[in-house]
Amino acid sequence: MSDRLIIFDTTLRDGEQSPGASMTKEEKLRIARQLERMRVDVIEAGFAASSEGDFQAIRAIASEVKDSIVCSLARANERDISRAAEALKPASRSRIHTFIATSALHMEKKLRMSPDQVYEQARRAVCLARGYTDDVEFSPEDGSRSDLDFLCRVIEGVIDEGATTINVPDTVGYAVPDGYAALIRELRERIPNSARAVFSVHCHDDLGLAVANSLAAVKSGGARQIECAINGLGERAGNTALEEVVMAVRTRRDVFGLDVRVDTTQIVEASRLVSEITGFTVQPNKAxxxxNAFAHASGIHQDGVLKARDTYEIMRAEDVGWSANKIVLGKLSGRSAFKQRLQELGVEIDSEAELNAAFVRFKALADQEAIVSDDAIVALSQQGKVADATGSPL
Known part of the structure; x- marks a missing residue:
């Protein structure tokens, strides 16, 4: 089994399905360039058959991106697949990602097709896609809610037709980690030709479990590709967050034993760019x-971090693209953090008594203001000097 995890980014396709997150061709190109700088393995650039705009965006990305595989989504029909292939023609390396629903609910209510019809259409779609590229991904939509025997039958059939990646989506975010990992593991064990394909996962965050489900499927299920998006952007509650799975695998290599190709120092820049283009702000406490991911406000935490960063930081801020961590001075801050900030600001303190007096004034101000600015800290230290000179406080 491979010791490398493939990162498949779907910010430009599934991420754009977030209501209000539509992007122009030029905006998609900007994000694709950043994803390539970040060394993402696969960029799902869009859904070529969905609109002329998406077709042109995929073609533009395929023309420019050279290092990452460029992918287009396609339903399991001839028109979608040929449209995807046309858009991907300029690509150095291309992938067609075709899908059809396999759950009883979707087949009956949405597709109005029998299981046998779905099986035949899935095989035919992969066969068509292989006529254009040898890199074909197949997804059984709503896979996590599909009948296991039928899912095995479909996946075995599409691998026989030449599918090289099998993605098993938790389309509606219904799975839980143990069950989802067991599903991926059982599929790999039961399907006779499973070793001929890379197994992939695509999880949604409706129950807040997308990252946990994806990592469980990798660690215990044997999946070797995760489909994810910058900032967790995506349909409804969003997709698996790229930055979280990448840093989890990298930080806990002792648990996962896998490498990722991603240049993590480009993560923050990618997050800012996606936020700027879509208008979707990132919550301060987002991992x-x-x-606030590398900011410290508690005096106990600040004291620990100032002595040794790994007391409260399991990653380095610089490793994901931040310039540094942050000590935020407020009402919870202690004397050591206050003293450190004075030194950083170049403020000279002549005695411990002067430092103590300035710290008392700082705490009084911090009770009124959530965060005390650097200008206010400098002013507080100067107040003490004036008081010593005049014999009375200001």
Whole structure:
């Protein structure tokens, strides 16, 4: 089994399905360039058959991106697949990602097709896609809610037709980690030709479990590709967050034993760019890319970090693209953090008594203001000097 995890980014396709997150061709190109700088393995550039705009965006990205595989989504029909192939023609390396629903609910209510019809259409679609490229991904939509025997039958059939990646989506975010990992593991064990394909996962965050489900499927299920998006952007509650799975695998290599090709120092820049283009702000406490992800406000934490960063930081801020971590001075801050900030600001303190007096004034101000600015800290230290000179406080 491969010791490398493939990162498949779907910010430009599934991410754009977030209501209000539509992007122009030029905006998609900007993000694709950043994804390539970040060394993402696969960029799902869009859904070529969905609109002329998407077709042109995929073609533009395929013309420019050279290092990453460029992919287009396509339903399991001839028109979609040929349209995807046409858009991907300029690509150095291309992938067609075709899909059809396999759950009883979707087949009956949405497709109005029998299982046998779905099986035949899935095989035919992969066969058509292989006529254009040898890199074909197949997804059984709503896979996590599909009948296991039928899912095995379909996947075995599409691998026989030449599918090289099998993606098993948790389309509606219904799965839980243990069950989802067991599903991927059982599929790989039961399907006779499973070793001929890379197994992939695509999880949605409706129950807040997208990252957990994806990582469980990798660690315990044997999946070797994760489909994800910058900032967790995507349909409804969003997709698996790229920055979270990449840093989890990298930080806990002792658990996962896998390498990722991604240049993690480009993560924050990618997050900012996607946020700027879509208008979707990143919550401050968001893991890895949130403004507070490497910020410390508690005096106990600040004291620990100032002595040794790994007391409260399991990653380095610089490793994901931040310039540094942050010590935020407020009412919870202690004397050591206050003293450190004075030194950083070049403020000279002549005695411990002067430092103590300035710290008392700082705490009084911090009780009124959530965050005390550097200008206010300098002013507080100067107040003490004036008081010593005049014999009375200001």
């Amino acid at each position: 890895v890319v949130g403004a």
